[in-house]
Amino acid sequence: MFICFFFISIYFQIATKLNLKMNEVDFYEPFMNNPVTIPSKPYMEDDIVSFIEAHNRPTLRKLEPHSMYEIWEDDINGQHIVAFAEESDPDGYEFLEILKEVAQENTENPDLSIIWIDPDDFPLMVPYWEKTFGIDLSSPQIGVVDVEDVSTSFISNASNHTCATPTPAMVTSTTWKIPVYSAYLFGSPNIGRCDAWYIEPQLDGEDEPCMRPKGRNRGIGTNQALNSDYKNSGYNKGHLYPVLHTSNHLSMLATSTLTNVAPQKSDFNQNAWLRHEEAIKEDLKSCDEAYVVTGVVPDTEAPKLKNRVTVAKYYWRATCCLKNNQYTGMGYYGPDKNGEVQKLTITNLKKKLNDVYQICFFPSIPPPPNQPLKKPRIVYTCDCST
Structure with missing residues (x-):
């Protein structure tokens, strides 16, 4: 109220x-x-x-003892993003400030519910939450909780429990400190953006299975970009796996890892590429299933961000739509000389990428075993010279 x-x-x-x-x-x-x-x-x-x-219903709410049942039951599709942070703790305070930023950016999003829980307010509940969610509340934690069956996926700082990891399949260049490509299953409808940023400690050799919030990246960055690399750079964080193509909270959070973005010119990011992502969403939402691969062509001659991070020269995307037991593929590449995104056949996109990378990105894929199709899966041979 x-x-x-x-x-x-x-x-x-x-x-x-x-x-x-x-x-x-x-x-x-x-x-x-x-x-x-x-x-x-x-x-x-x-x-x-x-x-x-x-x-x-505010985007960000604090769970209070007098209203905990009312808030907990007021869920979005049975789910909350739940964050545990002690306001009196420096790390918890920093974490809470990040949550406020996220809520501010999503204040008009009706499909986002973030609940902040200060463990100090519920001392008798801490052992139960740690056991139920498999987390260590001595440090800030964030994750998605299903209120109906109490299933959870937490992105945290602890290393001794199951937590969320990026859902797309990504290849990252530790030399360029940007992703090479990201492959993902398209989701619709999308649930809105959450502007918290995460890094992946694994890339820098840390024995930690979880993504880490942007506020806890001390000693990280040898092999990946950091949030500070983008500050005052004039470049946007260009997503390979965009939040527009997600359909649940966990996938949405996974799009906000810095290994899923590359420095993209702001005008292209906010105009032609955004229009392209929205058009793809409309094209693929009627598919029974849709598969997407998005990649980056680095500009190795342009100055690096903070003399560390290679910027993107081009972005490309390939889509595969399964509908009525038939597959349809399409390719995209941009910006062109007019600053727009070109629409290509998969064959032409394959040739263009072969010229850049000197490898073939799309070898032939056989049909699934024991699954006859009315029409064979699209097959393009790996001969990129023709």
Whole structure:
């Protein structure tokens, strides 16, 4: 339940102090430092009430003893993103600040529920949670919890339990410190973006099976990019496996690993490539199953980010749609000289990639065993010279 405050002033100085603007109504969620401006002007009572009712569940909520059952049952498709962090602990405080950033970026996303639990508020529950979820609450933890069967997948800092790892199959260059390609199963509908970033300690030789939050990357970065490499670089983090192509919270979180992105020119990332990702989503959502491979062609002549991370020269994507027991493939490559994404046949994309990498990316794939098809699977031989 929300408690709403409305500030009205007829004095310019007071309005300025409160950061009020003429003919504007701002809506604050819990934990949010910045408001969401209610759309539609002039405002009518029904407009304001409708907006508040549509936003009556904050993106980020703290589990309190007096309201824990109400919050826990108010799930999204039976799931919550659950974060354990002690506010009094420096690591927990830093982790909570990341959660606030995520909630701020997703404040208008109705399909995202993040619950923050401070273990200090529930001392008698800590042993139960550690046993049930298989986690160590002496450090911050984050994961997806299914409230119906209590199944979990946690991305954490502990090394002695099962946790989430990136769901796509990726090949990463430790020389370029960017991914070469990412292969994934397309998912629809997508659930919205979560802007927390993770690194993979395994790439730097640490014996740790889990991704690690961006706030805990001390001593990491020998073989991979860090969040700091992108700061003030003028480049965006260009996803190979985009959140637009995910269908559950765990896959969504996996897209936010820094091994799933490469430095992409901001204009291309925010325009032509975004339009392409949205078009792919529309093309593939009617498929029975759809498989996608997305890759990066590095620009080895351009200056590196922080003299460490190679930037992307081109992005490419190949899709395979299974529908009515038939397969259809398509290729994409960009930016072209007009800054757009080209649409290619798989054969032409294969030739283009062979010119760049000097290897064949798409060898022939046989049909699945004991699964006869009405029409044979698309087969392109690995002769890239023709």
